Amino acid sequence: DIQMTQSPSSLSASVGDRVTITCRASQSISSYLNWYQQKPGKAPKLLIYAASSLQSGVPSRFSGSGSGTDFTLTISSLQPEDFATYYCQQSYSTPPSFGQGTKLEIK
Amino acid sequence: QLQLQESGPGLVKPSETLSLTCTVSGGSISSSSYYWGWIRQPPGKGLEWIGSIYYSGSTYYNPSLKSRVTISVDTSKNQFSLKLSSVTAADTAVYYCARHGTTAQAFDIWGQGTMVTVSS
Numbered sequence: 001d002i003q004m005t006q007s008p009s010s011l012s013a014s015v016g017d018r019v020t021i022t023c024r025a026s027q028s029i030s031s032y033l034n035w036y037q038q039k040p041g042k043a044p045k046l047l048i049y050a051a052s053s054l055q056s057g058v059p060s061r062f063s064g065s066g067s068g069t070d071f072t073l074t075i076s077s078l079q080p081e082d083f084a085t086y087y088c089q090q091s092y093s094t095p096p097s098f099g100q101g102t103k104l105e106i107k
Numbered sequence: 108q109l110q111l112q113e114s115g116p117g118l119v120k121p122s123e124t125l126s127l128t129c130t131v132s133g134g135s136i137s138s139s140s141y142y143w144g145w146i147r148q149p150p151g152k153g154l155e156w157i158g159s160i161y162y163s164g165s166t167y168y169n170p171s172l173k174s175r176v177t178i179s180v181d182t183s184k185n186q187f188s189l190k191l192s193s194v195t196a197a198d199t200a201v202y203y204c205a206r207h208g209t210t211a212q213a214f215d216i217w218g219q220g221t222m223v224t225v226s227s
Contacts, residue, residue, distance in 0.1 A: 001170075034213045043203055043217035044154065050211065087154060091212035095169040098154040 002026050002090050006099035012107040017078045021102045023071045023088035032092035035064055035073045038101075039084045047086075048073065078104075109134040111204050111218035119198075119225050125191040129204030129218055136185045137162040142207050144214065145178065145189045147200040155200075159207065160187055194225045 003026035013019050023033065031051040036044035046055045048064035051071060061076040075082055083106050088099040115127035129143065136143060144159035158168035160178045168176050177190040191198060201222050205214040 032211060034211075036214075043205075043220050044214070045217075046213055046215045049213040049215075055215065089154075089212075089214075091207075094167060095171070096156045096212040098156075100153050 001095060002029060002093060002097055004088055004090055004097050004099040006086075006088055006102050008102060009100065010103040010105065012105050013078055014107045015078050015080055019075045019078055019104065021073045021086055021088075021104075023066075023073070023099050025069045025071075025090055025092075028068045029090045029092035031067045032090055033064070033066065033071045034089045034091060035062075036087045036089065037082075037084045038087065044087060080106075109206070109216055111206065111216060113202060113204050113218045113221040115221060115223070117222060117224060119194055119223060120227050121195055121225055122193055125189070125194050125198060125202075125223055125225070127189045127202055127204075127221065127223070129187050129189075131185045131187075136180065136187065137182050140209055142209060142212075143180070143187045144205050144207055144212075146203045146205055146214065147198075148203070148220075149197075149200045156212075157189065157191075157202075159212075161209075196225050199223065199225045 005024045007022045033051045035048040038044040047058050052064045063074045085101045085103045110132045112130045119125045142159040145157040158178045160166045175192045180187040201220040203220045204218045206216040207214045
């Protein structure tokens with residue numbers, strides 16, 4: 001199975017900050033990398049698919065990059081509604097697997 | 108728009124079988140473009156994919172759970188179901204149903220999730 005490792009596990013930031021979350025795969029996954037946002041008590045929401053494609057309806061302040069084993073999710077200017085937990089997920093091979101999550105908190 | 112809704116018992120006894128159903132509304136489960144999957148999340152922990160099914164009945168499962176999992180589909184009811192046998196406390200989790208494409212497993216539409224507790 002492919003292991004996905006996110007860093008940091010938690011992050012404190014302020015409204016307006018630029019934030020970057022990193023995800024590393026245990027082997028190359030090409031661009032088969034997706035990002036999700038999850039708020040407490042809610043289902044995850046797909047933000048980015050195929051490493052850099054913005055899901056319909058997701059604000060343009062979210063962007064993704066990377067290929068191979070190293071990927072990043074960037075939020076260009078944090079908004080109050082962005083404080084949540086973020087997960088990466090590889091869809092290169094079965095079983096699809098998720099990172100452990102990055103909790104983004106208000107500073 | 109397309110919506111998914113999980114249903115089933117919130118409490119299951121150890122060693123018994125967990126059974127959940129996901130009802131798809133606002134669209135057809137028989138789309139050739141999508142698979143329908145189950146994902147779970149233990150309290151305070153991360154996400155684990157359980158398995159997925161195509162409308163034709165073709166399935167694939169997480170090897171870590173394969174021996175205990177059965178996913179089935181009922182296209183006449185626009186539903187798909189999960190059965191997980193021989194449950195233990197480690198199976199306590201929020202269970203989500205979700206849709207993903209046939210070419211890549213990006214889960215783009217999710218149900219709200221249902222909490223299942225395994226306890227006597």
